[in-house]
Amino acid sequence: MLTVQRLSYRYPDGTPALHDINLQIAAGEKVALLGPNGAGKSTLLLHLNGVLRGQDGSVVIDGLTVNDQHIRTVRARVGMVFQDPDDQLFSPTVFDDVAFGPIHMGLQRAEVEARVERALAQVGMAGNEQRMPHHMSLGQRKRVAIATVLSMSPTLLALDEPSAGLDPRARRGLIELLQELPLAMLVSTHDMRMVAEVFPRTIVLSQGRIVADAATTTLLADVDLLERYGLERP
Amino acid sequence: MATPHLLLDRYIDAESPLHAQDARVKLLLTLALVVALALLPAGAWVALLVFALIIWTAVYQAHIGLLRTMRRSLVALPFALVAVTLLITRPGELLLSWSFGPWRLAITDAGVTAFLSVLVKSWLSVQAMLLLMSITHFADLLRALRQLRLPPVLVAILGFAYRYLFIMTDEAQRMLRARECRSAALPGQPAGGSITWRAAVVGRMVGTLFIRAYERSERVYVAMLSRGFNGNLVSLDERPLSPNERGFTLLGTAAAAAVVWASYLFG
Amino acid sequence: MNWQNIADGLVLGLHIPDGFLSAPVALIWWVLTIGALALAVQRVGVELNERQVPLMGVMAAFIFAGQMLNFPVLGGTSGHLLGGALAALLLGPWAGVLVMSAVVTLQALLFQDGGLLAIGANVFNMGVATVAIGYLLGMPLLRTFGGKRWGLMLIGFITAWLSVMAAALLTSLQLVFSGLSATVVFPAMIFVHAFIGIGEGLITVAALAFVVSTRPDLVSSLAGFLNKEALQQPVDKRTIGLVTFVGLGFAALAALLSPLASGDPDGLERVAENQGFLERAMDAPYTIIPDYTVPFLGETPLSTIAAGMIGLLILFALMYGLALVLRGRSSDSRTRS
Incomplete structure (x- = not known):
C-alpha cells in the first residue's frame, strides 16, 4: 500500500536528513518509528504526503506516486497528525477543524x-x-487532532509522537484508540511501552538511515541494538 | 526540521575589520550613503559607479561574498515595475516608438536615463543595507539605535519583536503546514471551498495566533517581573564614540556629500 | 520563503525601496513619522502600563507572522494580511502605531523589504495611516453598531479595506511627488489594492470575530462596545456573503473612480513643482497614450478612465506575470523547513 524506495533528502542548506530509505507498509499494518531526536523521523513522515519531497527516490501510496500531479489526492490518503495539537487545530471550534479537510475536498x-x-x-x-x-485538555486535543484527518477517510495515518506529554489516563486512552483504529499507521515515538503494546513491527532510524526494521518482539529482545541507538526496554 | 531562521537573519559571521567596527558608525555611514544615492541627479553614472565601487570594496573586505550579496540584492527588483512608466513619460529625444491601434508608445532618451537611474540607485541602496545587516548583529544595531537617542520604548519593542519573530513565524509556518496537509482533493471533484471560506479560515488562524501571542506575552511579562523588572527599561552605560570613530563617520559623510556635489557641478 | 515573500510583497506593492523616493519627499515623511511616533510613545507612556512593552513586542512579531498566513485567491496569487486596522482595533491606536511601526522597520532591516531612507514613508503608510483609519473610523462605528455581530463584521471589513486603500493612496502620492507618472501610478495602485483590500477585510473580520468570541477580555479597546452574547454565536454564511458583496461593490466603484480622482494630474504635479519637490520639469506629455485620451472618445472623463484602465491593465498583467514566475521559483523553497 505504501512503498518508499531509495528516498534521500537534504535540507536546502545541504545538510543530509534522510539517506536511502526503503520501506513498505501493507494495508492495515501498524508500524512504530523509533530513533533519537534529530534522526529524521518527522522528516520522513512529512515525505509521506509530499510536504517535503526527496531529491532522490520515490514515495508511492495506493499506486499513486507522490508528485505534483497527485499531491492533492495523496493528501486525502495520508492522514498526517502533528505532535503539537495546537498546530494542527487552527480553527475556533472542533467542528470547523474536523470539517476543514472534507470542505476542502468539495464534499456536500x-x-x-x-x-x-x-x-x-x-x-x-x-x-x-x-x-x-x-x-x-491536551488529551482531548490530541484526539480531535486525529479526528481532523479521520474525517478525510485516509488509508494511512502518520502520527508524530502522539503520546508525548500525556498523563497516564489520557495515554492509556490513546493507546486503546490506536489499537482500535482499523488503519495502517506509521507512528514516530519514544514511548517504548506503547510500541510494545500497539505495534507488531518497528523501524529504527538513526542519522537519516533505517538501521533496523523487524518484528517488535525480535527488536526489543536485541539488547545490543537497543543500547546502540539509545533506546530503552519497556 | 530545517529552520527558516537563517533566512530571517542576514548576519554573516566572519572576521573582518568591518565586523569589528562600532554599529553606530556603520549605521550612520550606511544612512549617509543611502541619502547620497537619493540626492544624485538622474544620469550621474560616474557618481553611481563610485558608490558601487565603495560598496563592493566593503563587501569584499567584509568576506561576506560578493555574489551572495548581489543575489540577495534583487529583492527590490519587482518594485521597479512601478518605475517602468518613467520610460514613456519623460519628454526628450525619441528613441523608439510603437503604434498599436489608436495608441502610440514612445520611449525617450530622458526616460531611459530616469528609469535606469532609479533602478541602479535602488539596487545599490539595497546592497548597502545588506552589507550593514551582514556585518552587524541585530542586537548591536538595537544598541546603536538606543545610543543614537531613539526612545528606549521603541528599541525595547523592536528587541522583543525580533526575539519572538522566530517563535511566531515558526508557529505560523506549522499552522500553514497543518492546513496544507489537509488541503486534499478527490479525483474529479472541484476542491478548495469558496474564497470567503478560505479567507475565513486564514482569519481564524490569525485570531488563534493573536491569542497565543497575547498569552505568551503575559508569560514573558511574569518572567520579567519575577526577575525584578519594574517597568523601567534600563541599559548599561555605553561608551561614547571615540574621536577616531567620529572622525571616520564625518569623513565618510563628507566624502559622500562631495560626490553628490561634484555630480551636480559636472553633471 | 524568501521568494514567496517577494511574490506576496509584489502583489501588495506597498514597501517602497530606496531609490524611488526623492530625498525631499523621503525627508518630509520622516518628519511626519517621527512626529507620530513621538506622540504615540508619549501617549503609551501615559495611558498604558509597563506590561505593554513585552506585549507590543510580541504583538509586532504576531503581525509579522500573521502576514505569512495567506490563502490562494486566483491562479497563483494569494491574499494575506497587512494588519494595521486589526492592530488598531485589537490594541488601541497608540500601541497599534508602535506595533505596526516595529513590523515595518523590521521588514526593512531584516528583509530589505522597503528601503532605509524610505522607512519614514513606509512606516507612515503602513504603520500610522492604517492604524489611524482603523481607529478613527472604527471607534465611532463601534459606538453605533458595536453590539451587533454584523456591525462588528462591517466595521472590521470597512476599516481594513479603507486602511489598505489609504496606504496605497499615500504610497502613490509619495511616488508621484518623487517624479513618477500620476496617470499610471494612481489608477494602478488603487485598482490593485481595491481587491487586495477585500482579502484584508475578510481576514480582519474573521480574526476579530474569533478573538471576540474566544477571549473578549483581551480586547480592552473593544470591550466597552461589544455585546458579548450576540457576538458569541458563530457568524452565518449569508452575513459573510452580504459583507463581501458590499465590499466588492465598494472596490469596483473605487477602481472606476480612481482615474477621475487623478483627472488633473498636471495640477498635482504643479503643486509638487511649486513646492520645489521636483527638480525636473514635469510638463511631460503623456506619450503612453497621446494627450492621455482615447481618440474616438475625445477629451472626456470617460476617455480618461479608459486610458487609465488600459495603463493599469498593462501594469497589472506585468505584475501578475512576474508574480507567477516568482511563484514557480518559490514552490520548492516553500515546502522546506
Missing part, C-alpha cells in the same frame, strides 16, 4: 457533517462539535 454539507460526526465518534469525542480547542 450533509456528507461533511456525517464525516465529522463519524470521525469524532471514532476518537471518542462525539458531542464536542461546538467546543473550542482552547478550552480542552
Whole structure:
C-alpha cells in the first residue's frame, strides 16, 4: 500500500536528513518509528504526503506516486497528525477543524457533517462539535487532532509522537484508540511501552538511515541494538 | 526540521575589520550613503559607479561574498515595475516608438536615463543595507539605535519583536503546514471551498495566533517581573564614540556629500 | 520563503525601496513619522502600563507572522494580511502605531523589504495611516453598531479595506511627488489594492470575530462596545456573503473612480513643482497614450478612465506575470523547513 524506495533528502542548506530509505507498509499494518531526536523521523513522515519531497527516490501510496500531479489526492490518503495539537487545530471550534479537510475536498454539507460526526465518534469525542480547542485538555486535543484527518477517510495515518506529554489516563486512552483504529499507521515515538503494546513491527532510524526494521518482539529482545541507538526496554 | 531562521537573519559571521567596527558608525555611514544615492541627479553614472565601487570594496573586505550579496540584492527588483512608466513619460529625444491601434508608445532618451537611474540607485541602496545587516548583529544595531537617542520604548519593542519573530513565524509556518496537509482533493471533484471560506479560515488562524501571542506575552511579562523588572527599561552605560570613530563617520559623510556635489557641478 | 515573500510583497506593492523616493519627499515623511511616533510613545507612556512593552513586542512579531498566513485567491496569487486596522482595533491606536511601526522597520532591516531612507514613508503608510483609519473610523462605528455581530463584521471589513486603500493612496502620492507618472501610478495602485483590500477585510473580520468570541477580555479597546452574547454565536454564511458583496461593490466603484480622482494630474504635479519637490520639469506629455485620451472618445472623463484602465491593465498583467514566475521559483523553497 505504501512503498518508499531509495528516498534521500537534504535540507536546502545541504545538510543530509534522510539517506536511502526503503520501506513498505501493507494495508492495515501498524508500524512504530523509533530513533533519537534529530534522526529524521518527522522528516520522513512529512515525505509521506509530499510536504517535503526527496531529491532522490520515490514515495508511492495506493499506486499513486507522490508528485505534483497527485499531491492533492495523496493528501486525502495520508492522514498526517502533528505532535503539537495546537498546530494542527487552527480553527475556533472542533467542528470547523474536523470539517476543514472534507470542505476542502468539495464534499456536500450533509456528507461533511456525517464525516465529522463519524470521525469524532471514532476518537471518542462525539458531542464536542461546538467546543473550542482552547478550552480542552491536551488529551482531548490530541484526539480531535486525529479526528481532523479521520474525517478525510485516509488509508494511512502518520502520527508524530502522539503520546508525548500525556498523563497516564489520557495515554492509556490513546493507546486503546490506536489499537482500535482499523488503519495502517506509521507512528514516530519514544514511548517504548506503547510500541510494545500497539505495534507488531518497528523501524529504527538513526542519522537519516533505517538501521533496523523487524518484528517488535525480535527488536526489543536485541539488547545490543537497543543500547546502540539509545533506546530503552519497556 | 530545517529552520527558516537563517533566512530571517542576514548576519554573516566572519572576521573582518568591518565586523569589528562600532554599529553606530556603520549605521550612520550606511544612512549617509543611502541619502547620497537619493540626492544624485538622474544620469550621474560616474557618481553611481563610485558608490558601487565603495560598496563592493566593503563587501569584499567584509568576506561576506560578493555574489551572495548581489543575489540577495534583487529583492527590490519587482518594485521597479512601478518605475517602468518613467520610460514613456519623460519628454526628450525619441528613441523608439510603437503604434498599436489608436495608441502610440514612445520611449525617450530622458526616460531611459530616469528609469535606469532609479533602478541602479535602488539596487545599490539595497546592497548597502545588506552589507550593514551582514556585518552587524541585530542586537548591536538595537544598541546603536538606543545610543543614537531613539526612545528606549521603541528599541525595547523592536528587541522583543525580533526575539519572538522566530517563535511566531515558526508557529505560523506549522499552522500553514497543518492546513496544507489537509488541503486534499478527490479525483474529479472541484476542491478548495469558496474564497470567503478560505479567507475565513486564514482569519481564524490569525485570531488563534493573536491569542497565543497575547498569552505568551503575559508569560514573558511574569518572567520579567519575577526577575525584578519594574517597568523601567534600563541599559548599561555605553561608551561614547571615540574621536577616531567620529572622525571616520564625518569623513565618510563628507566624502559622500562631495560626490553628490561634484555630480551636480559636472553633471 | 524568501521568494514567496517577494511574490506576496509584489502583489501588495506597498514597501517602497530606496531609490524611488526623492530625498525631499523621503525627508518630509520622516518628519511626519517621527512626529507620530513621538506622540504615540508619549501617549503609551501615559495611558498604558509597563506590561505593554513585552506585549507590543510580541504583538509586532504576531503581525509579522500573521502576514505569512495567506490563502490562494486566483491562479497563483494569494491574499494575506497587512494588519494595521486589526492592530488598531485589537490594541488601541497608540500601541497599534508602535506595533505596526516595529513590523515595518523590521521588514526593512531584516528583509530589505522597503528601503532605509524610505522607512519614514513606509512606516507612515503602513504603520500610522492604517492604524489611524482603523481607529478613527472604527471607534465611532463601534459606538453605533458595536453590539451587533454584523456591525462588528462591517466595521472590521470597512476599516481594513479603507486602511489598505489609504496606504496605497499615500504610497502613490509619495511616488508621484518623487517624479513618477500620476496617470499610471494612481489608477494602478488603487485598482490593485481595491481587491487586495477585500482579502484584508475578510481576514480582519474573521480574526476579530474569533478573538471576540474566544477571549473578549483581551480586547480592552473593544470591550466597552461589544455585546458579548450576540457576538458569541458563530457568524452565518449569508452575513459573510452580504459583507463581501458590499465590499466588492465598494472596490469596483473605487477602481472606476480612481482615474477621475487623478483627472488633473498636471495640477498635482504643479503643486509638487511649486513646492520645489521636483527638480525636473514635469510638463511631460503623456506619450503612453497621446494627450492621455482615447481618440474616438475625445477629451472626456470617460476617455480618461479608459486610458487609465488600459495603463493599469498593462501594469497589472506585468505584475501578475512576474508574480507567477516568482511563484514557480518559490514552490520548492516553500515546502522546506
